[in-house]
Amino acid sequence: MQDSTIFRQTVSQKRLLNVVKEVSNFHRIQASPMFREAANHVKSICDRYGLQSEILSYDADPDVWYLQSKMFKEWSVREAYLDLVNPEMRLCDYSAEPISVIQKSYPIDLRDTPVDLVLLDHGPEEENYPDLDLKGKWVFVRQHIRNFEWVYRRGALGLVTDFIMETENRKRSDLYNSLTYTSYWHTHLKDEPEGRGFVLSPKAGDILAEMCRKKWKEEGTCLQVKPYIDSSLYNGHIEVVEVTIPGKDDKSVHLCAHLCHPRSSCNDNASGVSASLEAINVIHTLVKEGKIDPPQHSIVLTLVPEYTGTFAYLSDHNDYEKMIGALNLDMVGGKQTRFYGPITLTRTPLSTPSLMSELSVYSMKQAAKEASSLTGADVALTNHCVSPYTGGSDHTVYSDPTINVPCCMLGQWPDLNYHTATDTLDVIDPAVLKFSCLTAVNFAYNLANLTQEDLPYLLEELDNSMTEAKTSLAGEYLRKEIDRDMFGSLMQKYRNYYLDCVRSANDLVGTCDISREEQHVNRLFDEWMEYYDLSDSWPVYEALKDVYVRTETGPYQTLSDYRALGYDAAIDEYEAQKTDAGHGFDGLVMNYIDGKRSVSEVIKEVSLEYRKDMKDAVLPFMKLLENLKLIRKNA
DSSP states (O other): OOOTHHHHHHOOHHHHHHHHHHHHTSOBOSSSHHHHHHHHHHHHHHHHHTOEEEEEEEEEOTTOEETTEEOOOEEEEEEEEEEETTTTEEEEETTTOGGGBOBTOOOEEOTTSOEEEEEEOSOSOGGGOTTOOOTTOEEEESSOGGGGTHHHHTTOOEEEEOOOOOBTTBOGGGGTTOOBOOBOOOOOOTTOOOOOEEEOOHHHHHHHHHHHHHHHHHHSOOEEEEEEEEEEEESEEEEEEEEEEOOSSSOEEEEEEEOOBOTTOIIIIIHHHHHHHHHHHHHHHHHHTTSSOOOSSEEEEEEESTTHHHHHHHHHSOOGGGEEEEEEEESOOBOSSTTBOOEEEEOOOTTSOOSHHHHHHHHHHHHTOOEEOTTSOEEOOSOEEEEOOOOSSTHHHHHSTTTOOOEEEEEEOOBTTTTBTTOOGGGBOHHHHHHHHHHHHHHHHHHHTOOGGGHHHHHHHHHHHHHHHHHHHHHHHHTTSSOHHHHHHHHHHHHHHHHHHHHTHHHHHSSOOOHHHHHHHHHHHHHHHHHTTOOOOOOOOTTOOOBEEEOSSSOOSOGGGGGGGTOHHHHHHHHHHOOOOOTTHHHHHHHHOOSSSBHHHHHHHHHHHHTSOOHHHHHHHHHHHHHTTSEEEOO
């Protein structure tokens, strides 16, 4: 493995902060001229650094699919504002705050035609407003706009919202003067309403709501507003910035970060763009100066519109066997003060076993050598941790088993200003950004040059991971969060996972003798299962013996996309009966459908990850997938 000291000496906090500053000046909405401007600017940074880069263009056309992601139209906005008539007041102004317009809003011009502003303050349910006439009116809502699609069926022209997403770590009062990043995600299907609107801060919303109530109480009439949005939607393009350090062979190592999000968005995700770009720049510079060897495999960075660009890129670059691993950087530079969490390395899913998690952990540990204790031991100054797999960003596409490019994610949560107008430069800590950049440098360069001599480093990390996994499961059992059957079957699941991780060494460094490592894994799990008197005893559904295989490559992005292919009835039937299994359920089930596992085995794998029997959720979903022709019975 390469000594990381030279990387630490070369990474520049000033360059990192400058790139965040430059990128965050662009209003980087997916499929827009504004995103294109940002992509061109990043290309100019690459040129400045002497990096080999290219802007790849893909159609933004609703009739186009990239893998299982349906595209949408490009959106352009030139001017937009919302004026209150009496008292005369400008409530929202795109030129001052781009996030104050709901992104992808359709155009409207009512500068000379005031319309009523109707406050909907009895919740989002349509039945709460049985006789309310909204035709030709503007509505004011206090929850997420996805809960108010029905207002367009009643003839509303648009809406304004002061919604703030609350979590355990942040409340509306924490962001009282901020605005939420809000967007329509048009499917461009028949009868889809032309959504449009504006965003207020909670403070401005509270003031406006009180004005609405007072006007109605005293005069029995509504306030009036004059909305104006000069925008257009049309078939256009999306861009992916590809930056490459050529290797000696035809294999590649990948870094990925999403370039999109509104102007001023810094931690999300100008930070990931900056950290990954600096990582490439540092490796390129050190190779050029002869201080490190050129990489054996090419190192490729893609800066994408989140999800959309990764689907497009991987549909076009589909020689997946030559992509040996990836790291996704998404929110990696926030000051670790109030409500800003650790830099978190999210492992690959259990359904995509590999040593990529171990290399990523090793890379993070090298980055954590930030200072020395009084005894000379290495000390980390940046709060960081490792977590099990979760979805939510581009790593889910790479790691899908039909693509099988194991991809970890480097991210940060909680993030107080996530998806708000106050995710600005002042939340960025260059030292935290450097930590994330160093993790990416270590990962990319060491993976690009990995040899059999490097395997012991990864196998040591694997040993640590096994012990931590066992300890965590034992804790769940001792606290009575899982029963003995669940404990035993989870232990067997982890045994199989870690054995497959060991075997993945052959994919990384060529054929090698891993028999001792396999014996070591089996010996450890034999001892642990004997100690706790465990067996793989999770019940099997004998009748569910059918084996299914996936028919398409990649996960799907949105279930509703398949309505464009005429599957309304199948989707409606499923949504009417499905139970809410939570975030990530769809992808988890699909990851275990591999043409080898029976339906019963798929249920078992999903149930073990959820720590409860998921049969009643898995079966309807698999029926839906079969109806959508995304899976079929294996002959």
